[in-house]
Amino acid sequence: QLQLVESGGGLVQPGGSLRLSCAVSGFTLGYYAIGWFRQAPGKEREGVSCISSSGGNTNYADSVKGRFTISRDNAKNTVYLHMNSLKPEDTAVYYCAADTTVVAGCRYNGMNYWGKGTLVTVSS
Numbered sequence: 001q002l003q004l005v006e007s008g009g010g011l012v013q014p015g016g017s018l019r020l021s022c023a024v025s026g027f028t029l030g031y032y033a034i035g036w037f038r039q040a041p042g043k044e045r046e047g048v049s050c051i052s053s054s055g056g057n058t059n060y061a062d063s064v065k066g067r068f069t070i071s072r073d074n075a076k077n078t079v080y081l082h083m084n085s086l087k088p089e090d091t092a093v094y095y096c097a098a099d100t101t102v103v104a105g106c107r108y109n110g111m112n113y114w115g116k117g118t119l120v121t122v123s124s
Helices: none
Strands: 003-007 010-012 018-025 033-039 046-051 058-060 068-073 078-083 092-099 118-122
Touching: 003 092, 018 033, 018 092, 018 118, 033 068, 033 078, 046 068, 046 078, 058 068, 078 092
Parallel strands: 010 118
Antiparallel strands: 003 018, 018 078, 033 046, 033 092, 046 058, 068 078, 092 118
């Protein structure tokens, strides 16, 4: 059974850093693109970053460019989201998702398997 499990969320002060992990099981991570999404209270879910199956292509939302970095370790079946210079507006539940149909690159609108999310709160 294909599963994605997020971890690493928590409470952090503005300007701080967190690393989120997305551990996958039930499939070979190296075949699929992975994305990170977030949903803040009262807002729609938005794509934050995605990475192609090879790791050669990445994409970032304008709001996180230069602060967040996505990476993957296919041998460990894990994808990471390194978040630096966190702001209160980054507060949200963060989800990882897998796209098992994309052939190349990554895209936000093709994810078909989702984790349950991890909460990130940025507050002093």
